[in-house]
Amino acid sequence: MTAIPPGLETLDFRFAGTRAVPAFAPVLVGVVGSGNLEVMLEPGDGGDCAVHVQTSARGFAPVWQAVLDDFHHRHDLAGVRVSINDMGATPAVVSLRLDQAVRELQP
């Protein structure tokens, strides 16, 4: 396991999805910069959509839960691992990056 820089908060979420994505090459959108974030999608194990978040903004777990609930509601992905490196992006930017990443999913 990689060392987590001090100040960062790590959050993990798991959603049971029904829309299995055929094999795809990893997708990376966004950049790690102030007010922005990086989202990576990779093929995951099993039928779940697992989301791993590292964020510089501590104390927003309920907001992440709500943002990711809605993301899951929109796309219902299965077999996808989502990694997020966040530098204090607003929920609007997070949702946009997630949707952009899903659009890039190519079998």
Place this chain on the structure above:
Amino acid sequence: MDRINLDTKARDRAARIGAAREALGTRLTGKQVETDAIVDLLHAVLKPGDRVCLEGNNQKQADFLAKALVRLDPARIHDLHMVQSVLALPEHLDVFERGIASQLDFSFSGPQGARLAKLLSGGRVRIGAIHTYLELFSRYFVDLTPKVSLIAAHAADAQGNLYTGPNTEDTPAIVEATAFSGGLVIAQVNERVPDGTPLPRVDVPADWVDFVVQAPTPNFIEPLFTRDPAQISEIQVLMAMMAIKGIYAEYGVQRLNHGIGFDTAAIELLLPTYGESLGLKGRICRHWALNPHPALIPAIEAGWVESIHSFGSELGMEDYIRARSDVFFTGPDGSLRSNRAFSQAAGHYACDLFIGSTLQMDLLGNSSTATLGRIAGFGGAPNMGADARGRRHASPAWLKAGEEARSHRSGAAATPRGRKLVVQMVETFREHMQPAFVERLDAWELQRQAGMDLPPIMIYGDDVTHVLTEEGIANLLLCRNDEEREQAIRGVAGYTAVGLGRDRRAVEQLRERGVIRRPEDLDIDPRDATRNLLAARGMRDLVRASGGLYRPPKRFRNW
């Protein structure tokens, strides 16, 4: 003065001019005062308790006269009552700290807001009221008429005629109120033209001016309305797409005013790209009450804009304006003639839409830019962002909004009339995850702290017609009661506590009725909202679009 209803004001004025002549001697020639005699002049013409207008607005500053005022001897001149639109410079508050002035009526205090709050709690200043620009100008002609006005112009001729240059701004309103009520007008100028040389144009005739002094340095002007397109975010592009498609096109908005900020700059930069792709050219955004926003250059160049009347000018836009005199209001000399009072009236009565940002909005739609510990004031937004109850001429946008507003009303409120579109455009979170939507505005606490009569609300909820966020547009005109209004606001408040506290079923019902519209309801895919849609993506693009005529101030040039 034993009587004040005959000609005491005229005699008082003559006496003060006489006192100035005596005090200055050869340092006064006609109306021309030597630069280093300014403090003596002010000592001679001012009296304790005078009402003084120090021209300071949100761009042009009579900074030399402000500095001179601070140098007065408080034993001789004290308890002045300052009436001015903006407190922008430190000197504007130094006069209170030094005991030269004690009473204040103003409109906006942006950069000095925190210090003003401290002076107020320390008892160094008494605030009469905080106004909008038009309101304060109006009171200049009723019960806040200045005895002495200290103004700024670009140039004067030997007789004392003044040329203001593009930043005419508040000057005509101030001078009119002062010169025709037995008051005195003192002007600082950047230059004096030699005898016999005509001014480019006369903005203020010499017989309305009593004294002219050349300032050692040109008056300060703030480039307040320049927004670097490089800083516009994708979310702002998305919101701009929604504004254009969901509001401007929907109502056919031809005449409008934009507030200051990146949100509205994004709209301006999307007109020639996204707006064009929707076939909206000529159907929206033809006439503006607006400062010369550099961000509007691409739309002007693409032929979208027929006219712009401006409150003030903008640094670097002078040559561009001169070359686009079809669009801007310019004098026979070619330079812009701005006028804050007329442009505010134009924005209030002749525009169908105002769109601007705010810092906080509550569940009633009241919005405020007030923050704790700062007394910021109002400026012009409340006049732009309020229904013009005295308006009687119709336009399609105004009629459609009026129809929606009264569709669920009865009695007097259902009488046919139009309605101004007042749009509040806010991202649900500001920087540092500060929510824009709150249960209770900070304005209430500020009212308590500062002992104000009313909470400083910028735009009242019952004037707001649409709330636009990245999550959608809430059309408050269609809300039939306060409960619906609350859910409509919660329904676009995103992941803020207010947004998460929504009644999901009620919000879905509002969406079915078209009260709330999401980007997908407008056939907008947020993923298409990229910076590539901006007609200019940086300052350099704006310069290029202007054919090199726009010359941004140095701090905006990074190439």
